[in-house]
Amino acid sequence: MAVVAAGLVLSAPAAAFAASPVTPTIGCYWANPDGSFTFSVGYVNSGATTVTYPVGSLNYVTPAPQDRGQPTVFQPGTHTNVWAPTVTAFEMANNPNWVVNGVSASYAGAIPACATKPVDVSGSSIGYLSATAVIVGGGAYILAAPRRRRGLAKPVKTPVGVGS
Numbered sequence: 001m002a003v004v005a006a007g008l009v010l011s012a013p014a015a016a017f018a019a020s021p022v023t024p025t026i027g028c029y030w031a032n033p034d035g036s037f038t039f040s041v042g043y044v045n046s047g048a049t050t051v052t053y054p055v056g057s058l059n060y061v062t063p064a065p066q067d068r069g070q071p072t073v074f075q076p077g078t079h080t081n082v083w084a085p086t087v088t089a090f091e092m093a094n095n096p097n098w099v100v101n102g103v104s105a106s107y108a109g110a111i112p113a114c115a116t117k118p119v120d121v122s123g124s125s126i127g128y129l130s131a132t133a134v135i136v137g138g139g140a141y142i143l144a145a146p147r148r149r150r151g152l153a154k155p156v157k158t159p160v161g162v163g164s
Contacts, residue, residue, distance in 0.1 A: 022051055024100050026098075027042060028040050035089045036087060038085070039084065040081045042078070045074045047076060050076065051074045074100075
């Protein structure tokens with residue numbers, strides 16, 4: 001990753017650094033059964049404020065389509081695995097890049113294979129449904145707890161004439 005980041009820093013034009021505090025980064029990749037590759041992509045915003053670059057001339061992917069779901073809002077600091085684009089073998093032959101305000105991150109080159117497939121930062125449907133079920137179930141349990149305690153605290157009334 002350090003080699004890739006150093007390569008990006010050395011290959012970017014000097015004017016790009018003056019114009020943008022955002023540097024796109026590529027951490028690692030994993031191969032897919034269909035011959036495509038998915039990349040763990042992030043960015044570094046060296047500025048002190050959040051920067052927005054909408055998809056277009058300041059935030060695009062090559063080859064087309066230029067909008068592949070890349071981030072458009074860049075918070076200060078280093079952020080890894082914020083986006084996981086999949087690139088076909090044909091696209092790999094055309095030197096795919098993500099360009100943010102003139103600073104480019106190339107998917108070709110010395111990018112290491114991921115040790116394990118990173119968890120998609122956007123999550124999954126199963127994860128969201130499971131988390132929602134836990135939250136709703138926990139909330140229902142908490143709300144019902146006072147009623148259960150009150151029910152246990154009530155004295156049991158013995159009918160008249162029974163047990164005497």
